[in-house]
Amino acid sequence: MTIALVLLSAIMAIVVGWLVHKTLNTTPWVEQRTVDVNGRDGALALLPVQVGLGVFLAVATSLFALLITAYHMRMMEADWTNLDLPRVLWLNSAVLVLASVAMQWTLVAARRGRIDSVRKGLAASGVFSFAFLAGQVWAWQQLNGSGQFTSFNPAYAFFLLLTAMHGIHLLGGLAVWARATLRAVRGADFAKVRLSVELCTVYWHFLLLVWAVLFAVLLYSHR
Amino acid sequence: MTYVTHDESEFVPPMEVEEAELYHPKTFIGKYIWSQDAKVIAIQYSLTAIFVGVIALVLSGIMRLQLGWPHVFSFITPATYLQYVTMHGMIMVIYLLTALFLGGFGNYLIPLMVGARDMVFPYVNMVSYWVYLFAVLLLVASFFVPGGPTGSGWTLYPPQAILDGTPGASWGIILMLISLAFFIIGFTMGGLNYVVTVLQARTRGMTMMRLPLTIWGIFMATILALLAFPALFVSAIMMTLDHSLGTSFFMPALVAKGEHLGYNGGSPILFQHLFWFFGHPEVYIVALPAFGIVSDLISINARKNIFGYRMMVWAILAIGGLSFIVWAHHMYVSGMNPYFGFFFATTTLIIAVPTALKVYNWVLTLWRGNIHFTVPMLFAIGFVFTFINGGLTGLFLGNVPVDIPLSGTMFVVAHFHMVMAVSPILVVFGAIYHWYPKITGRMLNDAMGKFHFWVTFLGTYAIYYPMHYLGFMGVPRRYYAIENTVYLPPSVQTLNEAISIAALIVGAAQAVFLYNLFWSYRNGKPAGPNPWRATTLEWQTADTPPKHGNFGPTLPVVYRWAYDYSVPGAPEDFIPQNQPPGKKAGPSLSAAGSRPA
Secondary structure (H helix, E strand, O other), X not given: OHHHHHHHHHHHHHHHHHHHHXXXXXXXXXXXXXXXXXXXXXXXXXXXXXXXXXXXXXXXXXXXXXHHHXXXXXXXXXXXXXXXXOOHHHHHHHHHHHHHHHHHHHHHHHHOOOHHHHHHHHHHHHHHHHHHHHHHHHHHXXXXXXXXXXXXXXXXXXXXXXHXXXXXXXXXXXXXXXXXXXXXXXXXOHHHHHHHHHHHHHHHHHHXXXXXXXXXXXXXXXX | OOOOOOOHHHOOOOOEOHHHHHHOOOOHHHHHHOOOOHHHHHHHHHHHHXXXXXXXXXXXXXXXXXXXXXXXXXXXXXXXXXXXXXXXXXXXXXXXXXXXXXHHXXXXXXXXXXXXXXXXXXXXXXXXXXHHHHHHHHHHHOOOOOOOOOOOOOOOOOOHHHOOOOOOOOOHHHHHHHHHHHHHHHHHHHHHHHHHHHHHOOOOOOOHHHOOHHHHHHHHHHHHHHHHHHHHHHHHHHHHHHHHOOOOOOOOOOEEOOEEOOOOOOOHHHHHHHHHHHHHHHHHHHHHHHHHHHHHHHHHHHOOOOOOHHHHHHHHHHHHHHHHHOHHHHOHHHOOOHHHHHHHHHHHHHHHHHHHHHHHHHHHHHOOOOOOOOHHHHHHHHHHHHHHHHHHHHHHHOOHHHHHHHOOEXXXXXXXXXXXXXXXXXXXXXXXXXXXXXXXXXXOOHHHHHHHHHHHHHHHHHHHHHHHHHHHOOOEOOOOOOOOOOOOOOHHHHHHHHHHHHHHHHHHHHHHHHHHHHHHHHHOOEOOOOXXXXXXXXXXXXXXXXXXXXXXXXXXXXXXXXXXXXXXXOOOOEOOOOOOOOOOOOOOOOOOOOOOO
């Protein structure tokens, strides 16, 4: 549990530290003063949906940290048998990097106001993301067909669980991506398209990071 | 306390809001069923939670019948007894208390108290309730499937939870796990709303340090829940896979009835770690909103500012932070490394420091206050008593050498019922008596309220005080019957009978409360906008009950903290948060507000 302990302690330390920092020198009982016309009274300079995404990423971080912790704890047991990772995972990782790069490129295009490039970029990142998912399914099939798992090996079960969880999160992202693409194609309000692209980009980078960590953990346990 | 006066030139005109009209739903269905109004969602959450809570209350009554008079009731078998224990625990902790404090009070109070028109994502908020309702229906459905609900204890420990021989091992456990997963998905949707609304949708002037402590408690509890529930989510999914696909996450190699089961190499301890990694923060998910609400109830009814507001905020933050590093104190008997036990015993005892700080501050708020013993105040003071009692036994159980002999006995049952069942539920009652006038426009009946309080308060002591002694004597928890046990004297049975009588009386008294809710909705005394003469924004709305959009055409502007009671020189003994400084006249709404007799 050390991994989850450290990671969640870090998240909690950030949250608590930030809140304490904001409250440290206040004396609410004497400050019956004013309202700052332009002030935000401590709110972040972000839209609610951006903050919402940030909070959701914290939740997802907690989820994946706990999964990795569980994996690690199980690995420490004496009877652990390692897994022969399918080679295709390397290809998949490259494809996911491309999806993230395409998203970033779309974001740059959106910031410059070029709707054509936004459409192309969204299409490219979508294609790469679906390709990644297809590759993951292929990896499952390779493992299944390899014949080395007559009964369910814990390493195998964990591999399925970790990749499935990551894939489901990517699918959720693709739902938002589909909406953004629909908006871009229909020529909806550009500010909305741009916001969707911004949110998607953050989420894609996050999922790339999660995959990088998951893949590293899987490789670490690779025989 | 210093009171600083400012001149009127510093005022800022209230912010105009154009979209107020958008907030009014046009149809009945849009208003009451598929509603995106946080207040309606709050009531939906609360009624659903109270409904399952009543089921769990009845289950506890049946359990007490069995313990008090074993073998008298033929419909209670050992299997059904375990099922009742399990369902009672799970419903009360998650589907009642968590849903009521965060989904109910959170939804109702956050937008009103921070001065927002609604939650920031109303649609997601609506979906959150319907997912919660689906989770509840799945849970209730498990009563009707073959084999009935799971009887594995609310902790659902594998391997027994999914093995034949445990009641509900085929269907019940799966419904429970899936229901939990849906509850968590629904909660996460709601939780995003609560956190982001508190962070981003506060009205002008409402700095974080002007928030009422109720909001601080709900806010921090939501953060805890968002980070801790994934642990339960992960373990529910992994156990579902173990059960249905035959994976071995938690299931070791087992021999049952002379046969090797298909499982191999899973770790049951891993489940315990994951479960309690959620389970301990869960205690504070329930406790922190209670702490916050009680602070406000005490301050309002003692007509005094809360003692040490900043310390109260920091204590909430400290408790929240520490609650993530104490989970293994639930697992002292699992054979852990002694240094581990030492670490967790230390962190557990450290958490007593901010908690004690809060208790001192409540007591110091009462000190020389102008105390009004209204029904909410009675419940708030009852909470402080009960929380101290339950907290003190926590110090015993937090120590490894004391915990080991007491673990698995009725002492533990008595401890956690005092500290995280009775204490929060007293606050729930206090809060309902306090905010019911805002929700319905009518006061709850005072006489019924006082009767309800005294029977509940004294009754719970009659139940749980003696239970500690049963625990000392070694009476185990979750046992269907303990007759003819050599080391237990016959008086144990007498005591069990007495506890059962008290429990049935307390359970029956809740009918008075429920009746009061219905009766007062039609016949209660009209409340006016601010019957408790409170400072916070929800009492300053134009309409009571507030309409969708909460505040009429303009949002309030906040000039002060939430605790300006009995300010020297002020014409009234309270100054609403939205009253500009320097104005000599009394609060504009105070004429309409009247104090209940």
